[in-house]
Amino acid sequence: MLKATIDADILKESIDAISALVTECRLHTDENGLSTRAVDTANVAMVSLTLKKEAFSGFESTKGEIGLDIAKLKNIFGMMGKNDLISLELPEDGHKLKVSFEGYRYSITLLDPNTIRKDPNPPNIDLPGKVVLSGNDLYNSIKAAAVVSDKIALGIDPAQQLFFMAAEGDTDHIRREFGKSEVNFLNGIEARSLFSLDYLKDMGKVMGRADEVEVSLGIDHPAKFAFYIAGGHGYVEYLLAPRIEAD
Amino acid sequence: MLKATIDADILKESIDAISALVTECRLHTDENGLSTRAVDTANVAMVSLTLKKEAFSGFESTKGEIGLDIAKLKNIFGMMGKNDLISLELPEDGHKLKVSFEGYRYSITLLDPNTIRKDPNPPNIDLPGKVVLSGNDLYNSIKAAAVVSDKIALGIDPAQQLFFMAAEGDTDHIRREFGKSEVNFLNGIEARSLFSLDYLKDMGKVMGRADEVEVSLGIDHPAKFAFYIAGGHGYVEYLLAPRIEAD
Amino acid sequence: MLKATIDADILKESIDAISALVTECRLHTDENGLSTRAVDTANVAMVSLTLKKEAFSGFESTKGEIGLDIAKLKNIFGMMGKNDLISLELPEDGHKLKVSFEGYRYSITLLDPNTIRKDPNPPNIDLPGKVVLSGNDLYNSIKAAAVVSDKIALGIDPAQQLFFMAAEGDTDHIRREFGKSEVNFLNGIEARSLFSLDYLKDMGKVMGRADEVEVSLGIDHPAKFAFYIAGGHGYVEYLLAPRIEAD
Numbered sequence: 001m002l003k004a005t006i007d008a009d010i011l012k013e014s015i016d017a018i019s020a021l022v023t024e025c026r027l028h029t030d031e032n033g034l035s036t037r038a039v040d041t042a043n044v045a046m047v048s049l050t051l052k053k054e055a056f057s058g059f060e061s062t063k064g065e066i067g068l069d070i071a072k073l074k075n076i077f078g079m080m081g082k083n084d085l086i087s088l089e090l091p092e093d094g095h096k097l098k099v100s101f102e103g104y105r106y107s108i109t110l111l112d113p114n115t116i117r118k119d120p121n122p123p124n125i126d127l128p129g130k131v132v133l134s135g136n137d138l139y140n141s142i143k144a145a146a147v148v149s150d151k152i153a154l155g156i157d158p159a160q161q162l163f164f165m166a167a168e169g170d171t172d173h174i175r176r177e178f179g180k181s182e183v184n185f186l187n188g189i190e191a192r193s194l195f196s197l198d199y200l201k202d203m204g205k206v207m208g209r210a211d212e213v214e215v216s217l218g219i220d221h222p223a224k225f226a227f228y229i230a231g232g233h234g235y236v237e238y239l240l241a242p243r244i245e246a247d
Numbered sequence: 248m249l250k251a252t253i254d255a256d257i258l259k260e261s262i263d264a265i266s267a268l269v270t271e272c273r274l275h276t277d278e279n280g281l282s283t284r285a286v287d288t289a290n291v292a293m294v295s296l297t298l299k300k301e302a303f304s305g306f307e308s309t310k311g312e313i314g315l316d317i318a319k320l321k322n323i324f325g326m327m328g329k330n331d332l333i334s335l336e337l338p339e340d341g342h343k344l345k346v347s348f349e350g351y352r353y354s355i356t357l358l359d360p361n362t363i364r365k366d367p368n369p370p371n372i373d374l375p376g377k378v379v380l381s382g383n384d385l386y387n388s389i390k391a392a393a394v395v396s397d398k399i400a401l402g403i404d405p406a407q408q409l410f411f412m413a414a415e416g417d418t419d420h421i422r423r424e425f426g427k428s429e430v431n432f433l434n435g436i437e438a439r440s441l442f443s444l445d446y447l448k449d450m451g452k453v454m455g456r457a458d459e460v461e462v463s464l465g466i467d468h469p470a471k472f473a474f475y476i477a478g479g480h481g482y483v484e485y486l487l488a489p490r491i492e493a494d
Numbered sequence: 495m496l497k498a499t500i501d502a503d504i505l506k507e508s509i510d511a512i513s514a515l516v517t518e519c520r521l522h523t524d525e526n527g528l529s530t531r532a533v534d535t536a537n538v539a540m541v542s543l544t545l546k547k548e549a550f551s552g553f554e555s556t557k558g559e560i561g562l563d564i565a566k567l568k569n570i571f572g573m574m575g576k577n578d579l580i581s582l583e584l585p586e587d588g589h590k591l592k593v594s595f596e597g598y599r600y601s602i603t604l605l606d607p608n609t610i611r612k613d614p615n616p617p618n619i620d621l622p623g624k625v626v627l628s629g630n631d632l633y634n635s636i637k638a639a640a641v642v643s644d645k646i647a648l649g650i651d652p653a654q655q656l657f658f659m660a661a662e663g664d665t666d667h668i669r670r671e672f673g674k675s676e677v678n679f680l681n682g683i684e685a686r687s688l689f690s691l692d693y694l695k696d697m698g699k700v701m702g703r704a705d706e707v708e709v710s711l712g713i714d715h716p717a718k719f720a721f722y723i724a725g726g727h728g729y730v731e732y733l734l735a736p737r738i739e740a741d
Contacts, residue, residue: 109418171603355663
């Protein structure tokens with residue numbers, strides 16, 4: 001059983017964070033809120049999202065699992081006004097989620113959670129290099145890199161106290177450096193890994209709206225991007241596998 | 248002979264109302280203004296439009312018939328400024344309409360009215376259920392229905408004093424209800440018919456700009472949508488045939 | 495050697511003026527500024543551009559020639575903020591132009607100037623009819639002509655003191671006349687030539703931003719369009735060959 005009311009913008013922000021990587025997910029509900037964890041079909045990136053009940057205007061739920069077709073829910077985002085309150089309702093053992101707002105009643109058939117990939121286990125990895133920067137700066141760097149290449153290197157240069165991104169095209173290259181005035185170094189340890197821009201562009205669109213994104217890096221290791229949503233009552237983590245750098 | 252001056256916005260609004268259904272039409276002129284009535288090629292929808300001479304800044308005309316290629320006239324809409332005065336001129340027995348504004352002189356060859364479908368007779372039907380609602384609300388419902396289906400049901404529930412639209416997709420459905428605060432019930436008699444969204448989306452774009460649209464409905468009958476344009480000096484009626492509901 | 499700093503808007507304006515006709519060019523540099531002259535691949539139109547050192551915030555250069563891949567430089571325009579200062583740097587005998595701004599360092603490999611078409615010689619022609627009009631008016635006329643045709647006639651009617659453009663479609667035609675209130679007649683001598691709209695649309699987009707464009711015309715002769723950019727510190731000339739008017 002789920003009975004919740006949420007601001008349209010917070011709902012969209014949360015769903016967009018998931019839909020950057022997957023088109024369906026298992027949503028876990030309990031009395032404290034919602035959560036999900038999913039990997040993309042190619043096993044390259046993972047998203048985990050937590051939305052506390054405080055992110056909702058009203059929230060009541062039993063422990064349960066919902067198989068959500070994300071594309072369907074996104075279809076009706078355009079109908080929602082900026083400040084609409086969206087009501088979500090799922091009866092105990094129900095298979096249709098009722099989404100109501102401003103006179104509309106939308107009924108969306110849920111997926112059987114057993115047909116959706118099991119929740120992935122978060123890998124146990126150590127990513128010692130940590131920086132915090134504005135989501136907008138991060139997203140702009142990603143878009144800039146995409147101009148010359150389909151891969152991007154992210155790294156930390158502890159000697160020069162720089163966080164950098166670099167992309168190499170066939171003949172051109174581009175580099176963006178962030179010094180102390182733009183980046184907060186939680187742990188300025190040496191790091192550098194290469195990533196696919198395909199994934200980063202989709203994730204970047206979501207991260208671009210965050211005031212602050214914490215980036216965790218290693219050497220030829222995955223990257224972790226973590227940020228708050230829903231005015232601090234929600235939390236998103238992206239984990240992205242590295243690409244192997246050719247000689 | 249026609250010699251008229253009209254505000255660019257009123258001209259566009261009027262032509263858009265016709266072009267939602269047809270690409271050419273017979274425009275009837277006389278000393279009191281313009282009018283046209285046309286059905287789409289599939290005989291599913293009819294538009295009739297009247298534009299009184301009061302809708303024009305200046306209007307002089309003999310009784311006549313003009314074969315208008317609507318697409319050609321729309322081609323130059325982009326060149327017209329928001330508050331431009333558009334001058335239309337057709338000499339007696341002329342075959343070219345002169346459209347002038349802001350230094351531009353555009354000459355558009357007219358069609359022979361005999362090559363355009365004869366004016367349809369308005370069918371004699373009784374549509375007892377009547378509601379009046381904002382054009383914008385109506386258009387938003389149409390767009391919402393299009394998210395899950397290519398058909399929409401429009402109806403009146405007199406017991407609950409509701410005007411509703413409902414659309415059924417393969418797995419999802421959506422319903423929008425309008426109560427007394429949003430709809431004026433001229434005649435809250437039971438009604439419900441199914442319509443093709445293909446047509447309603449095009450008509451809806453035009454109706455969306457009207458403050459008020461009067462919707463007339465029956466049970467498995469056509470729908471009529473009527474609204475004023477040109478600050479009350481013009482009037483548009485759309486008639487749309489119903490779709491048969493499969494069992 | 496080149497070491498220059500320039501406002502992002504001035505850089506974009508200058509490069510856009512060239513890229514309306516060609517995708518690569520030989521940029522000549524000396525202590526006084528930059529210049530280039532290029533013809534399009536079909537030999538129909540020529541652009542020449544001069545950018546004085548006063549157009550830059552800082553400018554230092556030896557005499558040299560740079561082979562510029564314009565498309566590559568334009569790729570990064572989207573990353574530049576409205577008031578960013580762009581730094582350009584090319585070491586003596588260097589083959590990579592460094593473009594830096596706001597933490598970004600972009601390195602673009604230059605082309606060997608010898609692989610780019612030699613600078614064309616400006617033809618020695620007399621175009622006695624001259625008018626000066628707003629770039630925006632000129633561009634709007636070009637767009638209007640494109641609605642009915644792919645050719646445009648530009649001309650001066652000295653008897654009526656008019657500059658005009660006219661376009662003939664299969665059935666429609668459009669004419670725009672500019673009288674004394676809109677056009678300054680430097681030399682109101684009779685002129686009329688026909689031009690391809692393909693070229694004029696691209697050039698028009700650039701000219702549309704100029705306060706004033708000087709148009710020089712003859713009878714069945716090329717047209718010359720000249721205007722200042724970079725707040726008066728840059729100058730662009732387009733020369734466009736006429737189309738032969740069929741009987």
